[in-house]
Amino acid sequence: MSLTQTRYTISEVEARTGLTQHTLRWYERIGLMPHVDRSHSGQRRFSDKDLHWLAFVGKLRATGMSVADMVRYAELVREGEHTVDQRRELLEQTRREVRARIAELNDALAVLDFKIDMYAMGTTAGKATQQ
Amino acid sequence: MSLTQTRYTISEVEARTGLTQHTLRWYERIGLMPHVDRSHSGQRRFSDKDLHWLAFVGKLRATGMSVADMVRYAELVREGEHTVDQRRELLEQTRREVRARIAELNDALAVLDFKIDMYAMGTTAGKATQQ
DNA sequence: TACTTGCTTGGAGTGCACTCCAAGGTTTTA
DNA sequence: TAAAACCTTGGAGTGCACTCCAAGCAAGTA
Secondary structure, eight states: OOSOOOOBOHHHHHHHHOOOHHHHHHHHHTTSSOOOOBOTTSOBOBOHHHHHHHHHHHHHHHTTOOHHHHHHHHHHHHHOGGGHHHHHHHHHHHHHHHHHHHHHHHHHHHHHHHHHHHHHSSSOSSGGGOO | OOSOOOOBOHHHHHHHHOOOHHHHHHHHHTTSSOOOOBOTTSOBOBOHHHHHHHHHHHHHHHTTOOHHHHHHHHHHHHHOGGGHHHHHHHHHHHHHHHHHHHHHHHHHHHHHHHHHHHHHSSSOSSGGGOO
16 A cells, blocks of 8 residues: 555546546536545646546446436445445446347347348349338 | 328327427428328328338437438438448448447446446445445 | 646536427317 | 317427636746
8 A cells, every 4th residue: 555646637637538627527516526636726636546436437427327327326425335225226227227228229230230231232122121 | 002091190100109299390390201291281191101211210319320310311312322322331330339339338237237246245345446 | 937838617608309389270079 | 060189380498418618826847
């Protein structure tokens, strides 16, 4: 365990996460970030812990979870250990939705495959599939 | 080939497709529908062909394709047979995006699984994963 | 020191995909 | 025929997730 903690400016975090400075400030404002440390002059200094949290939030974003739900999750984390069941439930609900979304995408993919094959097999075979 | 063509009012189409009347009218306005037939008094009368098109559009929407791109596709269809290559290309681009999206979702799913297991395995094992 | 680049805030603006409204004409049912 | 249900239009409004702005203070470089 080191005593030196790396601290990142908002630009560095922007470069590392791909999130804009605007979005990072907005995340903090809406309660999606635990309060970020500040320099003596008030500028944000992000820690590795913040970066980890942001990475996790990125995964939640990738699931399609709404910002409102991510904020809800962040609140539960702040409230402490006794919210573990609610957090798990929120994540399980999200997982169900992700699975459903993947199924939907696979379904749409099959239609796409069919249509592309149709087009690839020379000029649209049969007037029935003219679209 | 029957001479009787079934024609549906906008309410019937709403019930069948799950799209609201507002959305159906909006689709027509923005050029996402080939012009729908009208009754003598100007009310919409959708055909089975329209319903098929709407079903296909529903699949495109399920892929996450933007409305703008769906309109572009609809325009290409209206322009005729010589746009087949462009249509195929648009669909192939969409397919690449869908595959990437599925990969991203699977990736996020793995994180979700890991996290849920963590919570399920009794009170959060190890302070490192406190979120 | 002068200059450039970076950071701060609250609030306004953007783009997407709908979603709804008002006012009025049409069609169906009792 | 009368009432209820249904349909029309252009345009305004909504919710989400950012995205940007202005004014001003802070930090790093020649």
